[in-house]
Amino acid sequence: MKKLSLLLLVLMLSLFVSAQIVEQTYHFENPVVTEIQSYNQVQFENCMQTAVTGNPTLPYKSVSLLLPFGSEAESVEVILSDFEEINVKSQLYPYQASLPYSKPERKSFAKNEDVYSSKNVYPSKCHGELSTHYLNGHAFAFTSFSPVQYEPSSGKVRYAKTATVRIELASAKKDNSSMIWNTPYINSKVASLADNPEMIESYKTRGRNIAAYDMLIITGDEYVEGFAEYCEYYNSIGVRNRIATLNDIYASSEGIDNQEKIRNYIIKEYSDNGIIMVLLGGDVNIVPYRGLYCHVQSSSVYEDNGIPADLYFSALDGTWNDNGNNRWGEIGEDDLLPEIGIARMSFNNATKQANIINKTLKYQREPVLGEFRDVTLAGEWLYDNPETWGSDYMELLIGEHNDNGYTTIGIPEDYNFTRHYAEDGTWGPTQLKNTINNGTQYVHHVGHANTNTVAEWYNSDITDANFSGANGIDHNYTFFHSHGCVCGSFDDDCIMERMITIQNFAVAAIGNSRYGWFNEGQTEGPAPHLHREMTDAQYHERIPFLGMHLSESKCQTAPFVNAPGQWEEGALRWNFYDINILGDVAIRPWLDEPFDANIEYDAQLFIGCQSTEIVVKDENGNPQKGFYCSYVFDDERIGFAITDENGVAEVNFEGGLAATGDMKLYITGLNAFPVVLDVTAVPNNSAYVVYEEYTVNDANGIIEYNESSSFDVVLKNIGSVNASNVTATLTCDKTNYINITSPNYNVGNVSANSDITLEDAFAFTVCDSVPNNSNVRFFVSCTDGTDIWESKFNVNIFAPEFEIMKPNGLELNPGDSETVEFTIINKGGSSASNINFSILLPEEISMNQSQFNIPSLDAGEETDIEVTLTVSENAALGYAYEMPFTVSSGRYSVNGSYAIIVGNVTEDFESGDFSKFNWEFDGNPNWEIATGEAYEGQYCAKSGAIGDQTSTTLKITIDVKAQSEFSFYKKVSSESGYDFLKFYIDGQEKDKWSGEDNWSEESFILTEGLRTLEWTYSKDVYAEDGQDCAWVDNIKFPPTAVIVDVETVEEKDITIYPNPAKDFVKVSTSDGQHATVKIYNTLGMLVGTRLATSATNEIEINVSEYNPGIYFINISNEEYNVTKKIVVE
Incomplete structure (x- = not known):
């Protein structure tokens, strides 16, 4: 009987739904007639210009109607009424097919003469196809119609001032109730898409309204640890997240392949927990992609069955492949309304993962202020007949625009815009790079591109050196959004992946994995449409998270994807599929200067x-x-x-x-x-005594290192009943920093909704080594003997914190002297006294004074110390003499090192071979020694006699101890413009030369660290000219060795323990050799010496009589000289 009742209920619901009709009336007024290439266009607000290619372009109104729960659209009727004539002077413009940015090939002007000579009313059917799509379980009917009727042969045009759309409903074939969430975000998203937002009320009693968590991260097992700080950060700001590994997903989910298993897992997490974002953690070798199918009829047919589209993982209705032919995303099998935001951190190793995550977190935690109203617009030339410029699309991102049938509100007009536009002569890749290095909030770009190039940059241009200004410190990392083709093809090693995986430049990139599309001579096009809607989601809808910006953009664009009539051009669908975010899904772009709410x-x-x-x-x-x-x-x-x-x-x-x-x-x-x-x-009708505020009982009202003080504490009874015989106990979470010497206080009675002040309630002492700005959480436990009320508060403890600004590195010759200045800064929150500054000198360097005492430095105060350095006449050329220094005050210290470069080292090849340095070679034949052709002396290096399409390389890796200049002489004789001598630093091309180029000097700056220098001679496939080779001579290296009296190295097996020490410290070596052990204080004074013999390999040093502080232990013999720091307590 129960089964029968349920069946009758379902049948009644089905009959009820099938009899329903959703009706919406639209009104049109104030038509605008414009001219384009001697033709006319009729335009209405919020109507899109479209048609079948070659047919007259008409304004179409997109229809997006929210349907009642449990229904889907079955048929549509559009009733036009209240017609009025429009005066046009020319024929209506024939619609021209969209073009891909990277292939704007010459094409004939499309015009269907049969239609233009017809006496029939055009279009024969005023509305387009009808389809049902679901957004977070909410059913939408999509179609479109034109209020305009055109008689081509006579040229008469009229429009309907009123249009009524009637959609007949049927029962939904699938139960989507598990997808319904009534969270505020989803309700807002659904309402903004619906022409009839009031219909949302039919869903509000059927869905859940509190999501368990927000973001799902999917990655490989080996990358989980790399997301630890990322997950912790987002949890700390309320973006709750979980990680799922691919192995777990593949083991627990069903699907015909791994892609479907991932999608089914996402669907389950959305249905069960209400997630709003998914981050795909890894390149396609880690997290596979789904290739979608699309067909475009442009000037020729474009077809792709493997468009990389992470949309597949965010649009969660249907299967995308209902007929099983593996053409995923065919018309009718698609889902154009993504439920969640999606993005991909496209890394393939731990270093790249770390770079992306570091940029993501640093950008949000430590923004560089003053740049977030500075926006960069870059527009290249696109097409010449009709003339089409990228700037026309870029300008539509600014302010409010209702062009092309939809309204967007973008970047505020009062922002600061840097425009790099081809038609203005301000476009250029170098100019754009310089703008980015000088700081910009966001880069919007339109232009031709490919897998390895965009904005006229190539993969080799995307380096940390080229974008050194956008390092998150001097200037912010930025966002890069381009319409260009294939530059976001993350199934290949594309240029946008390089942007996000280097240490500098882009924190995220938005671009196309295949073609981007535009309409020549117009300001509408598939890529511009999506770009405008994304900018609207950011500035107008004010959605916080990047992944949801693109999701909202696609939702608002979806009604335009299905073109009017029976036929779809496909270009908007293509761009809809292939635009992806490379970067973090949950990052919040700073679109204005940050503020404290x-x-x-x-x-x-x-x-x-x-x-x-x-x-x-x-x-x-x-x-x-x-x-x-x-x-x-x-x-x-x-x-x-x-x-x-x-x-x-x-x-x-x-x-x-x-x-x-x-x-x-x-x-x-x-x-x-x-x-x-x-x-x-707090409970109603009871007492509840909690912490309210505190005061520190000392002169400056803050807690500082090495002090004893007490708290005045205010407690408040926030309950509605008086509290009697209350006692309070104070504890903390950092007992190594704070010792609470009086933890208990007898409070007494506290009236309801009133407070009481406890004077000198809790005494405490602070240790003398607490780090500056340490946060300590205090816990207040109050009780009346029956109930216990817990509350807490946080306090920062302040201490000195030193920073030393050292002078720029010196390059001196033996016998030279130079005065330099060190700046010592107390950047801590507490003053410091009796501060010692000392420098340890090698024998070859002398100083007028190497120990200094500074009586005190207040918090934020700094002082300058001048020293005069003199290089001994006996100092060796080609070395960097390193001088360790330290600043200390009590238990607080900071160490550093300063280098003086003496002379340089030259490779002049006068040895007659490559034996002087550790040279390496690539190619066949290798570089060789040439006689009689040198710049100076007898010998130089000469490239090997290579064939066409080959190269030969001479390279060396050096350890640069301080930033310095590097130079060499070169000579080239080759086919000009085709065969080159190229010079690289760390794999990045710095310059190249071809043709007849006689001996000349080239110089570059090398930064500190390991640097690989390469000279490569390469030939193309065609002709040769000149002597077809290159020469290099007189290479002046910066110093590559370090001579110091005190050197810290980790590879020696030397153990010092315990550290810190109170009574004794033991020093042991394991190499079985004698060693001398010396102990220095921070002033550089020798305070003790011992000898470690091969018999013991361990000595014990009594440090009980030393004053507490920092000391240096130097262990040395004929083979090594090692210095390590110890702390004596």
Whole structure:
């Protein structure tokens, strides 16, 4: 009987739905007639110009109607009425096919003369195809129609001022209820897409409204550890996340291949937990991609069955391959409404992973202020007949525009724009690079591209050296968004992957894995459409997270993908599929200068309350829209809301607030630093005594190292009942820094909703080595003997923290003297006294004074110390003499090293071979020694006699101890412009020469560290000219060895323990040789000497009589000289 009743219910629901009709009326007025290439176009606001290629272009209105729960669209009827004539002077413009940016080939002008000579009303059917799509379980009917009717032969044009769209419904073939979430974000997304947002009410009782977590990270097992800091950061700001490894996914999910298993796992996590973002952690060799199918009829047919599209993992309805022919994403098998945001960190090793994550975190934690209203627009030449410039598309990203049938509100017009436009003569790859290095918020680019090139850069140009300014310190990392073709083809080693995986430059890149498409001579096109909508999602919708910007862009573009009529050109679908984000999905772009949000909220909530209100404003009191507000108790999210245009978020607690005690309120939004607040849930009709505020009882009101003080503490009874016989106990989490000497206090009685001040309540002492700005959490436990009330507060402890600004490196000759200046800065939060600064000198360097005493430095204060250095006449040429230095005050110190370069080292090849240095060779034949052709002397190096399409390389790796100049002489005789001598530093081409180029000097700056220098002579496939070779001579290297009296090296097997030490310290060696052990204080004074013999290999040194502080132990013999630091307590 129960089964029968259920069956009848389903049948009744089916009959009810099938009889339903959704109806929407649209109105049109104020048509605008424009001219394009001697033709006319009729335009209406929010109508897109389109047609079959060669047919008259008409304005089409996209229809996006939200359908009742449990239904889908079955048929559509469009009723046009209230017609009015439009005066046009020319024929309507024939629609021209979209072109890919990288192949704007010459094509004939398309015009269907049969249609233009017809006496029939065009179009024969005013509406396009009807389809049903689902967005987070909400059914949408998509179609389009034109209010314009055209008689081509007579030239008459009329339009309907009123159009009524009637969609007949049928019962949905699939139950999508598991996909319905009624979170504030999803409700807002659904409402913004619907022409009839009121229909959302039919879904609100059917979905869940609090997601368990926000972001799923999918990666290989070997990369999980590399995401630890990333996950911790996002959890700390309220973006709750989990990691799933591919091995676990493949083992637990069903699917015909790994891609489907990954997608099915994502669907489950979305359905069960309400995730809003997925990060794919790895290149395609780690996380495989799904290749989608698309067909475009342009000037020729374009077809691809493997478009890399991470959309497959974010649009979660259907299978994308219903007919099983492996053409994933065919029309009718697609899902154009992504439920979640998606992005891919496209790395293939741990170093690249670390680079991406470091940029992601540093960009958000430590923004470089003053650059976030500076936007860069780069537009290249695109096409010449009709003339088409990228700048026309770029300008539509600024301000409000209703061009081309849709409205977007983009970058504020009062921002600072740097425009690199081809038609203005300001375009160029070098100019764009310089702008990025000088700091810019975002780079928007339109131009031709390929896998290894974009913006006229090539893979070899994307280096840390070329983008050294965009290092996250001097200037911000930036975002790079391009319309160009294939530059985002992450299935290959594309140029956008290089942008995000080097240490500098782009924190994320948005681009196409295959062709980008445009419409010549117009300001509309597939790539510009998606770009405009993404910019609107950022600046107008104020969505915080990058991955959701692109998701919103695709949702708003989806109604335009299916073209009117029976036929789809396909270019917008292609671009819709192939645009992806390379970078982090959850990063929050700074789209204005960061600010600290002002939050109005209740710090205490009564148990059982149904809702609470949060108000978010900026520092000027302006309400802030789109801020995510979530309450978390005991690691579970219990309430969530998003602020509206008034800055108000109404958080509802389903079933009433059930938590007791402390919980967190996380607030995250566009352009604001994340906020984390403590909120206490207290019982109604009871007492509840908690911490309110504190005061430190000393002169400056802060806690500092090596001091004894006490707290005045204010307690408050936030309950509604008086508390009697209360006692309070104070503890902390950093007992190694703070010793609470008086932890208990007898409070007494505290009236309801009132506070009490406890004077000198809790005494404490602070250790003398606590790091500056250490955060200590204190816990206050109050009790009346029956109930216990816990609360907490955080306090920062301040101490000295030294920084030494050393002078630039010196290059001196034997006998030279130079005065230099060291700057000592106390960047800590507390003053320091009796500060010692000392420099340890090698025998070849002398100084007028090497030990200094500074009586005191206040917090933030600095002092300069001048010293005069003199190089001995006996100093060896070609070395960097390193001088360790230290600044110390009590237990606080900082060490560093300063180098003086004496002379240089020259490879002049006068040995007659390559034996003087450790040269390496690549190629066949190798470089050789030439006689009688040198720049100076008898010998030089000459490239081998190679054949066409080959190269030969001479290279060497050196250890540069201080930044210095490097130079060499070169000569070339080759086919000009084709066969080159190229010079590389660390694999990056620095310069190249061809033709007849006689001996000349070239110089470069080498930075500190290991550097590989290469000279490569290479030939192309064609002709040869001249002597077909290159020569190199008189290479002047910077110093590559270090001579010091005190050298710290780790590879020697020397053990010093214990460290720190109080009584004795033991020094042991394991090489079985004698060694002399000397102990120096920080002033460089020798305070002790011992001998380690081969018999013992260990000595014990009594340090009990030494004053507490820092000392240096130097262990040396004929083979090594090692210095290590110890601390005596």
